[in-house]
Amino acid sequence: MTASGTHYTRTPQSEKLKWVNHMATLMDNQFRFPGTKFRFGLDPILGFLPVVGDMASFGMSAILIMTMARHGASGKLVALMLVNVALDAIIGSIPILGNLFDFAFKANERNVNMLRKHYEQGAYQGSGKGIFIGALLGILALFILLAWILWQLGSWIYIQLAGLF
Template structure:
């Protein structure tokens, strides 16, 4: 019988922590986890700054930015499931679209991925909606 490695057991724990329900609190957790993965999951050595998969994928010409935009659109899809207003969702699509377009410019786009965090902006819009319409989902974060 094969032994479980640390990496495999860590991946199982992360998958078990991912809520799969349609309740607003579950959606909030999934969106927060996706935003963390895309925007601030990898620390830059020697600094306090963090980048995510969005900036790393941006280093791959054209295709990387497209994949990062599709991952960002997942957050918009979850917002649709929360029945957010169409105007807010269009703003979210605009954030992802702007991030994708600026990412197509060599060198400038890589810096922009670090500075313009569209997924963080979209998360903020969703949290504002959830705090108004689903106050039971609000969480208190401790550092």
């Protein structure tokens, strides 16, 4: 049974990937807000540590994906997992908005669920090169937009501070 309460068939792969499931739960669903059903993990908590926390979360997600790839995830599935982690890393690095995003998105849980579907239904066959290239271009565009927004914000702050002196 997973943290979300769904059952899945035990296969040799699922036994080998028990650690992956445990780490995904730790990163995305380990804790519960008192009095609610809302769960969260270390990922959004680490997001409160600028740069270091985001890098630690990204590193753990990358290790999970590498482990899943070694245990039979197709190229297409790995590409889709990388898209989830990239979105989590990029949007999660935006102050305040990123912290809220980290509480809701749960990239590691999504990736484990996709892997489970891959094993049970044989989904996500193929190389995933097209998805990877498209995701890379989309992430690059998002990064450029984020850099432009930060530049504009920095320019505005500089002008405001220069006006005070």
